[in-house]
Amino acid sequence: MDRQPDPRVAAQGKLDDLAEMMTRHGWAVSRQYPGAAEARVEGERRGGAAVMATARLTDKGWKIRYYVIGSEEDGWTRWAGLKKRSTFLEFIRSSAVDADTRLQPLHSHCRCAKKHQATRWRALRRLAGIQLHRISADDLKMEKRVYRCPHDARRWHLTSKQEHPHRRDTWQGKTVSL
Ligand SMILES: [Zn+2]
DSSP states (O other), X not given: OOXXXXXXXXXXXXXXXXXXXXXXXXXXXXXXXXXXXXXXXXXXXXXXXXXXXXXXXETTEEEEEEEEEOOTTTTOOSOEEESOHXXXXXXXXXXXOOTTOOOBOOOOOXXXXXXXXXXXXXXXXXXXXXXXXXXTTOOTTSOXXXXXXXXXXXXXEEESSOOOTTOOOSOOSOOOOO
16 A cells, blocks of 8 residues: 655655745744644744745645734734635745735634734734833733733734743744844
8 A cells, every 4th residue: 555645754855945045045944834734834034025935735736825914014904815825925035015916805703802913023022012011010920921812823913921831932943033
């Protein structure tokens, strides 16, 4: 009986060139494998811009999706989906899209009833702001860390709870300064 190739390895191959290109253009890159048939590569920049490509194994093979968000300074507050790989590659290069590029609005499965930030960098900056503001309050309920929403990879929440010792943070790349 033939052994099935590990789908994660196949996904990694699909996303490797994107990760390499992100690194070349100065993005801090993280790769994750949330499930056996899922892979994700994302890059972030100081200023709140981020890029993400996800791969999901379907009946028709690997389906790759592209998501981008520009910097806070450029007025971006939410992620957008991009149809074309070429537009995504251009965003990796320039952190911008042409005015005539159609941005796909995204549906979120997050039902956390908590405030959310679109990227880890934005969430960490928010956390730093809160901690600075309350430095003398000695508040046990103060937010201590950020975590990725378990229902939406493009949302980050703040929490006062310590991290579960057996659960690793979902970001596995280097960190961009705030
Ligand atoms: Zn959520």
